[in-house]
Amino acid sequence: MLRYLTAGESHGEAIIGILEGAPAQLPLAPDDINEHLARRWLGYGRGGRSKIENDKVHIYSGVRFEETLGSPIAVRIDNGAYEKDKAGWPEKMAIEGDPxxxxxxxxxxxxxxxxxxxxxxxxxxxxxxxxxxxxxRETAMRVACCSIARRLLNEFGIEVGSHVVRIGDVGFDEPEEWVDRRNALIEEGGGASAIYEAADESATRMLDDEMTERCVEHIDQTKKERDSLGGAYEVVVTGVPPGLGSYVHWDRRLDGQLVQAICSIQAQKAAEVGDGFYNARRPGSQVHDPIEPREDGQRAYPRRTNHAGGTEGGTSTGMPLVVRGYMKPIPTLIKPLDSVDTATGEPQPTRYERSDITSVPAASTVAEATVAYTVANEFLRKYGGDSVPEIRRHVEADRTAHAETARDEDATEE
Ligand SMILES: Cc1cc2nc3c(=O)[nH]c(=O)nc-3n(C[C@H](O)[C@H](O)[C@H](O)COP(=O)(O)O)c2cc1C
Structure with a gap:
């Protein structure tokens, strides 16, 4: 199983991470991580910090000649703001001495x-x-550590992608308005990476040009009103085998873990698996996904629809995993909010600092990372090994066993 820890402050010299549990012989180059660190800066409505940071990962251990060693992977990302805002940071947060x-x-x-x-x-x-x-700022290191988990998933044909579906008041109302477009991208591209690649082309990481334009206007208007916005996005994982997660214990349920993966990120205040919120309003006949017969050699039973978002009984069904995150508006506003000076106990309005108007597009890329980590952990729980070749042997053995079961079913039908 994987485990990572992050350390460091937003204006300190750097943020640090250690990932343990990555199997040996996983191809891994710094750019596998840098690509996703750069994507974390995407999105219209970002503040001044996006101009200061140029996130690049420094890998200190656990990798040799672009392959993991099975030992802990230690990484560091420098904070551009440390150089830029130096103004007293080393003194104000000095390790030694007095203030x-x-x-x-x-x-x-x-x-x-x-x-x-x-x-x-x-x-x-x-x-x-x-x-x-x-x-x-801590999410930069999360993206770094989780991108290694994502690299592992990619090795086994599991892909993760995301797109934004709402910013503030502007967005889609029902999943039906976007699922065809999203599914077509998966079909054309062969996996969920096609979703993130298409979304990255939009200023707001949306799959619809008109909606992107409307959101950009909404962000501009909100900035004029000196306010901020939240929103919603969807993370999709394709290539997931059936049987990840379980119903046998509360903390092994994949659906519960996916919700935690989203709500563990700063400012993400709700998450739904599949059409969770929408399903609550519909009758069961329009919600539960009909099961169809398997074709020869097929591992999972296909479903006509995927309102469940790829899990039943806390366990993956083999359909794409779908989890949506809901972000609250950015709390730093240009317009002051009422507060209290805790030194004097007197009311005091907040002062504006450098901040985003909205970070929903960025949050969606962080959510891709935390979801990838969650799925990779359950994947390792089922197929785990010390090296990628060993894991591959476990995956192949499982595939062969299930192909044989599918053939037996065909024979029984005949
Ligand atoms: C990618 C990302 C970027 C963020 N950028 C800002 C920002 O520029 N300004 C701000 O006030 N909050 C920003 N936030 C939100 C705060 O970090 C968050 O609201 C705060 O840490 C309190 O955590 P909580 O909302 O989970 O209680 C951002 C969050 C994420 C995920």
Whole structure:
């Protein structure tokens, strides 16, 4: 099984990650990670930080001649903001010594951020450490670590993609408005990567030009109103074999793990598996996906529809996994929000800092990464081994066994 940890602050020198459990002999070059780090900066409505950062991963261990070794993979990404905003950071967050006498402490929490919760929990007088660790800058390292998991999935024909379906008030109302376009891309491209490649062409990572334009206007208007926006997106995983996850324990349910993968990301406040929210409004006959006979050698029973999003009983069915994330509006607004100075107890409006108007397109790329990690872990639980060739032997043995079962079924029918 895989496990990763991240460390580092948004304005510190760098963010650090360690991924353990990656099998040996997985082809891995820095650009397999850099590609997705660059995609994390996509999207109209980003703030000044997007101009400062040029995220590139430095791999320190666990990889040799572009192949993993089976040992922990240690990675680092430098923060461009450290150089740019240097203004006292090394002193204000110095590892040794005392705080400078003239140091301004941050005592005014911003609503919607971790500032007040973190100050109270860790009993800090100065909220700076809370602001800097709770920042979504951490998602850069998540993308880095999870891109290695994604690389493993790719090796076994499992692909992950995402696209945005709503920004603020503008977007699709029902999945029926986009599923045909999304499924056609999967069909043409042979997997979910085609979804992200098409979405990356749009300023808002949407699969519809007119909707993209409307969202861009909505973002511009919101900026004029000095406000911010949230939205929704969909992550799809194709090539998933049946049997990942399980119903036998609560924490092994794949659907539950997918929701956590989304809601573990800063500002993601809801997630649904398949047509979850929409299904709640419909009668069962329009929701449950009819099962069709397998063709010779087919591993999974095909479904006529996929409202369930590729899981039943917490276990993958072999249909594409579909999970949607819902992001709240960015909490840093140009327009001040009411708050309280915790040093004086007096009301105080927030001050604007560099920030995105919306980060939904970026969040969708982070969600691809966390979903990939979740699926890779369940894939390893079922087929795991110490090296990619060993895992391949397990996958092949499973495929052969199931092809034989399918043939037996055909013989019985005859
Ligand atoms: C990719 C991404 C980028 C973000 N960018 C910003 C930003 O520029 N400004 C901001 O105020 N919040 C931003 N956020 C949201 C905050 O990180 C988040 O709301 C905050 O850490 C509090 O966490 P919570 O909303 O989960 O409680 C971003 C989130 C993500 C996922």
């Amino acid at each position: 400078p006498e003239d140091m301004e402490t941050v005592t005014m929490p911003r609503p919607g951020h971790a500032d007040l919760a973190g100050k109270q929990k860790y009993e800090h007088d100065d909220m700076r450490p809370v602001i800097d660790r709770s920042s979504a």
